[in-house]
């Protein structure tokens with residue numbers, strides 16, 4: 252694998268103000284890197300700030316502090332963003348978590364898929380915009396008969412595939428996929444995951460893949476980051492993380508995976524993890540090759 | 554890779570036997586027909602062999618309807634029949650032009666306000682409220698005074714400029730709801746600019762809710778023009794519109810020449826009724842949006 256770092260997130264913090272007094276630290280001092288051609292998984296419980304981190308990466312939110320370097324360009328810097336606007340907008344694409352709201356209900360499917368091409372005035376490589384849409388639909392396993400449908404006429408899984416097709420239409424280098432397969436049934440999930448794997452291996456796409464499903468993450472991702480309450484508690488290569496989880500939250504998360512064997516499943520120990528166990532502050536420390544764990548500044552080895 | 558997908562598509566099913574709605578059911582055919590007749594009459598007037606509507610024949614003033622003058626002549630000896638069609642042309646033009654102008658202003662202003670940060674939005678909305686609270690007539694008279702001699706175009710401009718506020722408020726509310734939705738975010742992410750998002754995403758969503766208002770604006774613009782002309786601050790009497798024809802009505806009332814009032818008045822009311830009925834039909838159809846499976 253090439254060692255070129257495509258996306259470098261440094262100490263990203265994003266705070267949502269709730270009212271005058273209170274605010275939510277949705278993402279708190281998160282740092283990770285995605286190398287070119289790599290699939291980086293981000294897992295964590297609901298509300299841990301995964302989507303917020305993804306949106307910061309896509310410049311949809313302006314982070315409170317921290318830097319996001321994409322190909323060495325600081326995307327949070329307005330001047331740098333303007334200077335590289337077209338490159339940033341075409342080579343990074345986002346697949347939203349909720350397709351019922353991320354597709355305009357009043358646009359036809361082929362209009363939706365070719366919208367990025369229209370905006371960027373890209374000459375469609377396959378002749379017409381319609382042919383391009385049909386091609387992308389086939390790529391994600393949809394028939395051409397859906398081209399003239401409206402999103403409300405599709406099922407959730409079909410809509411998700413339209414959203415994926417729209418992201419693929421620009422042939423991006425970095426695909427930020429926010430739980431792209433959560434609403435799909437298992438067989439389609441496998442197809443989409445295989446499609447992602449194919450895109451990575453054949454076309455060198457890099458992914459920021461956000462998921463709940465740890466089995467999918469284990470299969471698909473090269474490296475995984477675990478988020479808990481806005482903090483990144485552990486990042487490691489997938490095999491390393493699944494075989495040797497160091498942070499207590501990671502252990503709790505992994506122990507929650509059911510085992511497909513009734514006898515062993517019955518004796519499975521659920522590790523519990525309480526929020527109070529996570530002291531504020533601390534920093535990621537290297538625990539092994541490419542394996543970082545959040546340690547509070549005081550405590551030594553776990 | 555691609556072959557591993559089972560391509561799913563839409564399987565044709567036999568149509569369930571439903572009674573087909575007749576094409577004209579629930580459509581205001583009568584209104585559409587009458588309005589079409591009036592509009593066609595106004596557009597094709599040279600083919601109908603009308604007289605010059607501004608030609609005054611003082612020897613034959615206030616002639617009642619008859620063979621020579623189908624609708625009679627007015628107090629200045631002008632042929633009412635030709636005046637109706639020429640006047641309708643201008644009246645309808647003023648109505649449509651003013652409605653288009655006000656819709657354009659409302660969309661731009663409303664969308665800008667809806668997309669603006671909170672303080673600017675508040676400022677712009679206060680501005681429209683100030684405009685709303687000043688009597689329209691006052692603004693119209695003021696604008697008229699600034700623009701100088703009234704012409705159909707200037708009247709349309711004045712009416713359009715004073716009638717966009719209500720619509721702008723609706724547009725702004727809709728835009729505020731839609732602009733936070735994820736497909737707008739997605740479009741911004743892909744690099745869509747303000748006008749792209751306005752045209753492709755926002756307008757289709759609020760066009761249904763302002764359509765009714767736009768049609769009603771045609772109506773109120775025609776009424777406004779008639780009112781202004783009637784009060785003598787609109788178009789001069791030489792410029793023939795339905796409104797300016799009505800402005801002669803006081804004199805006609807005294808002399809008992811009913812046709813001078815009733816005929817243009819009847820056309821005006823008929824056109825307004827038709828437009829209103831079309832507008833409410835439009836609203837009914839839009840409210841019956843296709844329901845969504847979720």
Ligand SMILES: Nc1ncnc2c1ncn2[C@@H]1O[C@H](COP(=O)(O)OP(=O)(O)OP(=O)(O)O)[C@@H](O)[C@H]1O
Nearest residue numbers: 267275277295296297298299300301302303304348
């Ligand atoms: N627009 C917002 N305004 C205020 N708070 C928000 C907003 N969006 C997210 N939050 C808060 O930020 C935190 C993180 O939310 P986020 O959507 O990033 O979670 P997530 O990890 O994506 O969860 P899920 O797995 O359920 O999608 C949550 O506590 C949420 O309440």
Ligand SMILES: [Mg+2]
Nearest residue numbers: 301302303348
């Ligand atoms: Mg999320």
